[in-house]
Amino acid sequence: MTEFKQLRRYGILDAKVPRYTSYPPANHFSDQVGQANQSEWLRAVPQGSAVSLYIHIPFCKRLCWFCACRTQGTSTLRPVEAYVETLLHEIDLIRARLPKDVSLSRLHLGGGTPTILPSGLMALLLDKLFANFEKGDAFEFSVEIDPTEASPDLLDTLLSYGMNRASIGVQDFDPDVQKAIGRLQSFQQTSDVVHHLRSGNLHSLNMDLLYGLPFQTQESLSQSLQEVMSLQPDRLALYGYAHVPWMSKRQVLIDESALPDPQMRYELSGIARVLLTSDGFEQIGFDHFARPGDGLSIAKANGQLRRNFQGYTDDTADVLIGLGASSISKFPQGYSQNESATAKYVTAIEGQTLAGARGYALSDADRWVALAIEQLMCGFAVNIAQLQADFPTYAPIISTAFTQLAAAFPLGVTLDDNSLTVNPGFEPLVRILAGQLDAFQASQTSHSSAI
Numbered sequence: 001m002t003e004f005k006q007l008r009r010y011g012i013l014d015a016k017v018p019r020y021t022s023y024p025p026a027n028h029f030s031d032q033v034g035q036a037n038q039s040e041w042l043r044a045v046p047q048g049s050a051v052s053l054y055i056h057i058p059f060c061k062r063l064c065w066f067c068a069c070r071t072q073g074t075s076t077l078r079p080v081e082a083y084v085e086t087l088l089h090e091i092d093l094i095r096a097r098l099p100k101d102v103s104l105s106r107l108h109l110g111g112g113t114p115t116i117l118p119s120g121l122m123a124l125l126l127d128k129l130f131a132n133f134e135k136g137d138a139f140e141f142s143v144e145i146d147p148t149e150a151s152p153d154l155l156d157t158l159l160s161y162g163m164n165r166a167s168i169g170v171q172d173f174d175p176d177v178q179k180a181i182g183r184l185q186s187f188q189q190t191s192d193v194v195h196h197l198r199s200g201n202l203h204s205l206n207m208d209l210l211y212g213l214p215f216q217t218q219e220s221l222s223q224s225l226q227e228v229m230s231l232q233p234d235r236l237a238l239y240g241y242a243h244v245p246w247m248s249k250r251q252v253l254i255d256e257s258a259l260p261d262p263q264m265r266y267e268l269s270g271i272a273r274v275l276l277t278s279d280g281f282e283q284i285g286f287d288h289f290a291r292p293g294d295g296l297s298i299a300k301a302n303g304q305l306r307r308n309f310q311g312y313t314d315d316t317a318d319v320l321i322g323l324g325a326s327s328i329s330k331f332p333q334g335y336s337q338n339e340s341a342t343a344k345y346v347t348a349i350e351g352q353t354l355a356g357a358r359g360y361a362l363s364d365a366d367r368w369v370a371l372a373i374e375q376l377m378c379g380f381a382v383n384i385a386q387l388q389a390d391f392p393t394y395a396p397i398i399s400t401a402f403t404q405l406a407a408a409f410p411l412g413v414t415l416d417d418n419s420l421t422v423n424p425g426f427e428p429l430v431r432i433l434a435g436q437l438d439a440f441q442a443s444q445t446s447h448s449s450a451i
């Protein structure tokens, strides 16, 4: 409780800060970076290197009220089929710019609802991908699965193409909470899909949960967690629900008066952490949990945990290429985001150009901040001496930045000659600490709550 009082003094209840899946966050991308940069950065990928692919499928049959994902509702498959045709063309355009001998580190299908694709359409997309990209040694293929949509036939297709990681959105099993967020999904539906995947020798299963939802209580969240744990996931992502109706119009359907207050959010996240860690999960960063032996736990132990647009990852590839509307690519040179509107994305690709419409070119002044924020988010510590050695021009600025950070949060962090470490119990501060290093963090109103 002492920590909570101190966290409150440090502004944890009021702070609105980015999740820092990139630095700078995507709201600072601009149209100064477009498809010409995207093309140049693709052509600069070194021969023989590994790249990862993210494919965005921006369609859902249902639109859940809580969800801020970029997706559109559809009751027919016609727009999905047309979209997949465009993806096939985009694969050609991307592949033509890459060296012949790149290999594939990771393939992730996300959305939206990737499992809205029927088996035949999914096979068409995967045939095209694997004809163009050779799988690397430690290749992993992961898919976001909606248990209310995924047919056994589609699951078998994904498994036959080598899907070895699946991610299932649960959020909460409590019926009242599900009604309040416009997403009905029974335990039985979820369990059936999990058992189907396990019988197909799926290597790793992730489940996504949310705390801070309307009507959620410590008891209801604990019950949901017990049900989730009975399905034996290997990883869990526990996100704080971000109520941002000014950004995600669907969220106006959520009854704000039923949302837990900030102190309850803090308690909900605390009870979830205790339950999961006492069940044998290891905490990974500030919102993930993994079984010992899982890739994320191993990466954490080896100091190789990283952060990308999907959250925490053990992917070591330097290049992540996003395909599909609104997807973001990450290159050593910067970020490139495809046209967000599906129609504009389709027009760009069908015009035989890439779809990069906005982005950000990184300078060294951004790179040291990006690295420091990634270290904070992944390991709750920053190796200041190494950072100064890697960016000698910025060594005095780096020194001043961390001295100021330590002075502003004296109980929250410890500073010595070489490093800054977040003190035990003050891990929830990490996004606020990152925000202090963020040169763009002028406005605090457009992001989600720090807890």
Ligand code: SF4
Binding pocket: 059, 060, 062, 063, 064, 067, 068, 069, 071, 111, 112, 113, 146, 169, 183
């Ligand atoms: S939670 Fe999933 S199914 Fe629901 S709107 Fe978001 S992406 Fe679509």
